[in-house]
Amino acid sequence: xxxTVNKSPFQANALLSCLRVVKKGSAILLIEDxxxxxLVGTKATPTIQEAMKNSKVYALAPDLEARGIQDxxxxxVKTIDYGGFVDLVAEYDTVQAWx
Amino acid sequence: xxxxxxxxxxxxxxxxxxxxxAPYGTVYALESLEVVLIGAAFDQDVxxxxxxxxxxxxxxxxxxxxxxxxxxxxxxxxxxxxxVEKLYVEKESMDIRGLSTDDLIVPxxxxxxxEIMQIMExxxxxxxx
Amino acid sequence: MKFSIMxxxxxxxxxxxxxxxxxxKAALExxxxxxxxxxxxxxxxxxxxxxxxxxxxxxIVNRWxxxxxxxxxxxxxxxxxxxxxxxxxxxxxxxxxxxxxxxxPGFHISGLGQLIEAGIQADRLVVFGD
Numbered sequence: 001x002x003x004t005v006n007k008s009p010f011q012a013n014a015l016l017s018c019l020r021v022v023k024k025g026s027a028i029l030l031i032e033d034x035x036x037x038x039l040v041g042t043k044a045t046p047t048i049q050e051a052m053k054n055s056k057v058y059a060l061a062p063d064l065e066a067r068g069i070q071d072x073x074x075x076x077v078k079t080i081d082y083g084g085f086v087d088l089v090a091e092y093d094t095v096q097a098w099x
Numbered sequence: 100x101x102x103x104x105x106x107x108x109x110x111x112x113x114x115x116x117x118x119x120x121a122p123y124g125t126v127y128a129l130e131s132l133e134v135v136l137i138g139a140a141f142d143q144d145v146x147x148x149x150x151x152x153x154x155x156x157x158x159x160x161x162x163x164x165x166x167x168x169x170x171x172x173x174x175x176x177x178x179x180x181x182x183v184e185k186l187y188v189e190k191e192s193m194d195i196r197g198l199s200t201d202d203l204i205v206p207x208x209x210x211x212x213x214e215i216m217q218i219m220e221x222x223x224x225x226x227x228x
Numbered sequence: 229m230k231f232s233i234m235x236x237x238x239x240x241x242x243x244x245x246x247x248x249x250x251x252x253k254a255a256l257e258x259x260x261x262x263x264x265x266x267x268x269x270x271x272x273x274x275x276x277x278x279x280x281x282x283x284x285x286x287x288i289v290n291r292w293x294x295x296x297x298x299x300x301x302x303x304x305x306x307x308x309x310x311x312x313x314x315x316x317x318x319x320x321x322x323x324x325x326x327x328x329x330x331x332x333p334g335f336h337i338s339g340l341g342q343l344i345e346a347g348i349q350a351d352r353l354v355v356f357g358d
Binding site for chain 2: 234236268269308309339340341343344345347348353355357
Binding site: 001013017020021022023093094095096097098099 | 117119150151189191212213215216217219220222223224225227228
């Protein structure tokens with residue numbers, strides 16, 4: 001299953017709620033303001049590091065770049081473009097959007 | 100991959116509705132309920148999941164007279180008549196908000212986060228609100 | 229693979245419509261089929277041709293119309309959500325005695341059943357919202 005998260009972890013509980021019910025082997029894609037969850041040195045960093053033990057974590061590059069944070073991405077978070085987003089949706093059976 | 104096979108006309112899919120927003124402050128709860136009602140006519144296998152502030156949608160005693168909005172909470176009680184019987188509420192979301200099943204307008208199945216995870220995984224399609 | 233898309237937010241306020249558009253475009257470029265794009269909640273506001281953004285900004289509505297024309301996309305605006313928010317096609321205008329319509333080219337207004345059908349017919353449903 002693919003989970004998309006589009007909220008900043010500092011503003012909403014979307015990421016935390018997602019992580020509560022994410023199954024081992026799932027993928028989490030951070031988009032829109034969700035990409036702030038992909039950064040190093042924030043209060044949310046340990047949370048996403050923990051999530052990366054069980055799930056693959058991706059962040060949408062165009063959204064990182066738009067926000068000027070493309071150089072601050074945590075190691076192990078894979079950055080992808082919209083084509084990569086499409087591939088993820090195709091790869092996993094279902095998509096849950098954490099809005 | 101099996102999901103690339105052609106679906107038959109009569110295919111029944113597992114439709115999961117995930118409700119995470121409180122009622123009234125935004126329209127999502129009401130318009131989600133409208134989808135569930137319309138969707139019921141399609142004879143799919145429907146599950147409705149309430150978590151985060153979505154659990155407040157089911158709170159008893161909603162009275163919108165003074166706020167001037169439409170009280171749509173009685174509609175949740177009508178879902179059974181549309182054969183929408185699988186209503187799941189995440190326990191942790193209820194606990195955080197100090198709610199118990201006694202506070203809810205309809206009978207629901209209270210599920211752990213782990214169980215909600217499995218219910219979500221079992222769906223073919225998830226509509227998120 | 230066959231995808232359906234649901235968009236729950238209007239243009240400009242929230243990024244959802246931009247994300248959905250770029251996703252849809254990328255999916256088409258990769259040879260996938262878009263069974264339907266369904267506009268719900270404030271997403272119905274993507275379907276008004278009266279939108280006039282500044283010259284130096286993207287025209288979100290026209291972009292959808294053009295993509296629809298190029299790829300014969302089925303852009304469906306939910307009737308119940310549209311009625312609440314004043315998105316009207318000629319038929320609806322007549323039916324509800326309105327003095328104008330505002331639906332953009334390529335969009336059409338239909339029922340919520342179209343969203344359910346989009347879920348039934350497609351291999352994947354992707355939701356973009358807030």
